[in-house]
Amino acid sequence: xxxxxxxxxxxxxxxxxSVRGSALLAVLWVSxxxxxxxxxxxxxxxxxxxxxxxxxxGLRSYYLASGAIYRAxxxxxxxxxxPGKRVIPQGSTxxxxxxxxxxxxxxxxxxxxxxxxxxxxxxxxxxxGVALGLEPERARETALSIADWRSPPGPGxxxxxxxxxxxxxRPRHASVEEIEELLLVKGITPEIxxxxxxxxxxxxxxxxxxxxxxxxxxxxxxxxxxxxxANTASPAVLAAIxxxxxxINALVEERRKKPFTYQKLLEFLQSFGASAARLRIEGNSIxxxxxxARVRLQNGQLSDLKRTVGAxxxxxxxxxxxxxxxxxxxDTTWSN
Numbered sequence: 001x002x003x004x005x006x007x008x009x010x011x012x013x014x015x016x017x018s019v020r021g022s023a024l025l026a027v028l029w030v031s032x033x034x035x036x037x038x039x040x041x042x043x044x045x046x047x048x049x050x051x052x053x054x055x056x057x058g059l060r061s062y063y064l065a066s067g068a069i070y071r072a073x074x075x076x077x078x079x080x081x082x083p084g085k086r087v088i089p090q091g092s093t094x095x096x097x098x099x100x101x102x103x104x105x106x107x108x109x110x111x112x113x114x115x116x117x118x119x120x121x122x123x124x125x126x127x128x129g130v131a132l133g134l135e136p137e138r139a140r141e142t143a144l145s146i147a148d149w150r151s152p153p154g155p156g157x158x159x160x161x162x163x164x165x166x167x168x169x170r171p172r173h174a175s176v177e178e179i180e181e182l183l184l185v186k187g188i189t190p191e192i193x194x195x196x197x198x199x200x201x202x203x204x205x206x207x208x209x210x211x212x213x214x215x216x217x218x219x220x221x222x223x224x225x226x227x228x229x230a231n232t233a234s235p236a237v238l239a240a241i242x243x244x245x246x247x248i249n250a251l252v253e254e255r256r257k258k259p260f261t262y263q264k265l266l267e268f269l270q271s272f273g274a275s276a277a278r279l280r281i282e283g284n285s286i287x288x289x290x291x292x293a294r295v296r297l298q299n300g301q302l303s304d305l306k307r308t309v310g311a312x313x314x315x316x317x318x319x320x321x322x323x324x325x326x327x328x329x330x331d332t333t334w335s336n
Contacts, residue, residue: 054305057295060101061307062331065293068097068104069311072289073324076108077315091259091281093231102295103302107335109290110283111222111312113232115240117182118175119225122147124240128219131239133198133212138187145186150176158186176221188215211334222312227280231259241278285315286327292335308335 072088072095079086088095088108097104115124122143129139148158153173162171172181182188195214199207218237228241230251238248247269254260254268262281269276290310294302312328 057303057305058307060295061293061303061305062309064099064102064295065104065291065307065309068099068106068291068293069289069309071097072106072108072291073311073313076287077323080315091231091261093255093259100296102293104291104293105335107288107290107292109232109288110229111220111286111288112224112227112280112283113229113234113237114218114220114223115228115237116223116225117146117179117219117221118150120219120223120240124242127242128215128236128240129192131236132192132195132214132218134192141187142185142192145188146182149181149185150174161186179216179219179221182215182219211336222286224280224283227278229283230265230276230279230281231255243274243278244272247272247274285317287313287315289313290333290335306335308333 075087075095079088092108094105094107097106115128125143125146126139129142130136134142145158148156149171151173156171156173159171162169176182183190183193191214193215195212195217197209198212200210213234213236218234218240228237235248235252238251239245250272251268260268260281265279265281266276288310290308292306292308294306297303310330310333311326314325314327316323316325
């Protein structure tokens with residue numbers, strides 16, 4: 001009693017075949033769900049692993065680039081103090097290092113390759129703005145705004161504009177102390193200051209974007225008020241000091257092959273009938289060093305990831321507590 005006979009029909013008229021089919025279907029659904037969960041989990045783990053690997057490579061690249069800046073800083077000091085045993089050749093615009101952990105290129109850009117933001121006349125600031133791609137009226141507004149900002153204390157033409165802002169403030173009416181102050185000046189946007197990306201003017205390169213420099217690449221509180229460094233100055237700076245477009249293009253192309261010496265520069269400009277009165281070779285004691293690093297992977301190849309850091313370095317006269325002072329450090333910057 002209470003024991004069903006073998007082969008007896010199941011309750012509600014369901015056969016053993018339909019029960020087995022339902023069980024199989026349930027197992028298939030559970031398997032599909034588990035497979036989806038496993039796939040999602042594996043994708044997440046893979047993504048996190050790749051992000052972690054990228055973060056590690058980025059950190060390694062940062063320290064590799066930082067170390068290269070310090071090495072180049074002291075090698076340049078040695079080269080200047082020991083002309084007969086130079087490690088970095090005179091006139092070099094960059095130095096390449098190959099380390100077991102990766103490769104680094106350090107660019108050497110004297111501040112003399114930039115215009116002095118506090119001394120450059122408005123007409124040169126106007127030409128600079130046009131060379132950077134601004135419309136003539138916008139370039140004129142920018143030039144006059146910079147001139148007003150650095151003008152001596154007293155009522156200025158744009159004081160009412162700054163006082164109408166929220167929050168309001170008064171313009172400095174004094175020398176610019178940090179180049180980033182220009183972001184407060186009327187008409188200067190982050191795109192104008194830092195630069196932006198625009199379609200390449202060369203049709204053979206398709207629709208590729210290229211970087212257009214900004215004011216930060218052309219103006220400096222430590223810049224030159226007279227002669228500009230010819231090997232590293234931006235084409236926009238060369239245009240600002242009055243050089244003709246064909247001379248600028250030829251000069252940039254020529255210095256790509258090999259940095260100019262002063263004698264070579266004179267000969268080159270004479271062939272165009274141009275003057276070298278506003279140009280010089282090398283800078284003074286303040287230089288921007290920009291290092292771009294690529295770490296070496298376990299397979300020996302270089303990573304696609306690049307990290308660029310920069311430093312504004314001042315070489316001090318004899319008698320100071322340290323021969324080198326780091327005036328500014330940039331954990332992240334750009335490089336061509």
